[in-house]
Amino acid sequence: MPGADRRDLIAGLGAWAGVGAAIALILIFALSGKLAPGLATVAVMLIAAAAFAGRALARRQQEKNAARVFAPASLDDGALLQALVQALPDPSIALDGDGRVVALNASALGVAPALRAGEPALLVLRTPELINAVRRVLAGRLPEQVEFSERLPAGRWFEVFINPIATPPDALAPQKDLILLTFHDLSQLRRVEEMRADFVANASHELRTPLAALSGFIETLKGPARDDAGARERFLNIMESQATRMARLIDDLLSLSRIELNAHRRPDKPVDLLSVVRQVIDALQTLARDRGVEVSIAPPPAPLVVPGDRDELIRVFENLIENALKYGASGKRVEITFARTGSGQPEAAVAVRDFGPGIAAEHLPRLTERFYRVDVAGSRAQGGTGLGLALVKHILNRHRGRLSIESRFGEGATFTVRLPLQDGVPAAVDKKP
Ligand SMILES: Nc1ncnc2c1ncn2[C@@H]1O[C@H](COP(=O)(O)OP(=O)(O)OP(=O)(O)O)[C@@H](O)[C@H]1O
Ligand SMILES: [Mg+2]
The missing domain is CATH 1.10.287.130 (Signal transduction histidine kinase, dimerisation/phosphotransfer (DHp) domain)
Incomplete structure (x- = not known):
């Protein structure tokens, strides 16, 4: 007889035996004339029998549900579990009731590289919050969720879901009391x-x-x-x-x-880059004169037309040329050159070069961060907010372009804007504001 049916039979027999014993006791007490204590004893017995039968019924229902979830598989249960855990997108580990690794996927090794199938997981998980939660779930079989962070090698945050796995009613011993740990990376x-x-x-x-x-x-x-x-x-x-x-x-x-x-919407009006740069230089003439800086342009042999938003591209060159005039004034000249480059998709490259103090290498990767300034007091004194290059970067991203910065401390700086060129001949080029 299968285990489930045997348990049904025992539950039924137990409940009916309780009811039978209760009736027999009532009769005995009634015949001996002590009905009141007899009724109390019987009530206690009936409650116990009902509880016993209730538990048996609940367990039976659980087993029926499990039977609905576990379809008969052609793979053996261990192999199926391995295959499932490996298919999970997040780092995942299945442990048996003793905390040994039954299955794990490759990304779980990224979280805890010392994990090995068949070995105890609690020794290598390291984080006390996580270890304690796993112990609680192994003992109480109630799901838990914990968050933990790792400082090294790089700051990482994880949320871990620890869930008992409901196993088929007649599972063999090693497949019983399994739990599944899934790690959700919260670092980003x-x-x-x-x-x-x-x-x-x-x-x-x-x-x-x-x-x-x-x-x-x-x-x-x-x-x-x-x-x-x-x-x-x-x-x-x-x-x-x-x-x-x-x-x-x-x-x-x-x-x-x-x-x-609007980052995902790429601007598409044809814009002539030389006319944009000329307009910006005209607007910054007073600043250039005040700082005693000579601005020179080397125009391209053929027009460089890009799909874009003219006002946004004006802001890009306004900030780059203004920076060159403000921070590179000591070099006394700023050169703007144009080129057509790119191996696959042709690109326009516009370089703004100054001959001022330049920028030390450690600052270069951070220059396009919002509010980042090499010399905070100096920039503030010039009315700068530290948002200029962040704006440049975002505008260029929207245009599918990019900014590169080359500089050596003491040797000036070159900021180069690269933008994909317009395909084919543009119908009407936006040359004027
Ligand atoms: N050509 C340059 N030479 C030397 N340092 C520069 C040059 N261009 C930018 N920097 C440095 O990069 C920092 C960031 O520039 P960014 O344009 O983002 O901000 P800002 O000019 O300070 O403020 P805003 O552009 O909002 O007026 C500047 O504060 C300055 O320290
Ligand atoms: Mg600026």
């Missing part, structure tokens, strides 16, 4: 959260600095400098420049979020 999510928190902290700090200056001057103008016409004039000028700085910061932040929002 956490990094984005950290970046967002940094971003809010940086943005608030950048706004608070000019705001504090404005409040200070308002106080002074209301108090000690109330009747000092000279001081009033001076302070109002400073206040105006601080207010302009705040407005610029907010403009840049809004532009960044607008560009990010």
Whole structure:
């Protein structure tokens, strides 16, 4: 007789034996004239019998459900479990009731490289929160979820789901009491959260600095400098420049979020790059003159037309040429060159080169981060917010282009913009704003 049917029979016999014994006891107590204590004893017996029968029925229902989930397989259960665990996309490990590894997939080795099939997992999992949770699930067979982080080799965060595996009712001993650990990598999510928190902290700090200056001057103008016409004039000028700085910061932040929002939509109006650069140089003539810098252009032999958004490309070259004028002024000249490059898809390459102090190698990879500045005080003094190159990067991403930066400390810097060229002959090229 199969185990399940035998258990059904035992449960049934147990329940009926309890009821029979209860009736017999009532009769005995009634005949001996002690009905009240007799009824109490019988009630206790009936409750025990009902509980016993209830448990047996619940277990039977569980087994019926398990039978629905486990279809008969042609593979033996161990091989099937191995194949299933290996097919799971997240790092996953199946353990037996003693905590030994029954099955694991390749990505699980990325989480715990010392794991081996057939060996105890708890010795190599290392993280105490995880080990304790696995022990609890092995003992109590209730699912748990834990989060843990690893500092080395690189900061990683995981959420681990530890679930008992419901095994077929007649499983052999090694397949009983299995549990499954699935690791969900939260590292990317956490990094984005950290970046967002940094971003809010940086943005608030950048706004608070000019705001504090404005409040200070308002106080002074209301108090000690109330009747000092000279001081009033001076302070109002400073206040105006601080207010302009705040407005610029907010403009840049809004532009960044607008560009990010449209990142997946590639702009497609034909834009002539030489005309964009000429327009930017005209607008920055006063700055170039103030800094004593000569800007030269080497035009391309043939027009370089890219699919793009003219206003956004103007912002790209505005920031690169303004940076060259502001930070590379000591070199006294800025050169802008154009080239047609690219092996497969032809590209336009526009390089903005200055001969100023250059940038030390350790700063280069971080220059396009929001608010990153090599010399914070120096950049602030020039009215910079540290968002310029972040905007450049995002605009170029949207245009499927890229920015490369070459520089050696003391030898100037070259910022090169590469953009895919327009296929075929453009119908109408956007040359003017
Ligand atoms: N041509 C350059 N030579 C030397 N340092 C540069 C050059 N271009 C950029 N940098 C450095 O890179 C930093 C980041 O530049 P970015 O354009 O992102 O910000 P910013 O110019 O400070 O502010 P904003 O562009 O918002 O006015 C600058 O603060 C500066 O330290
Ligand atoms: Mg800038």
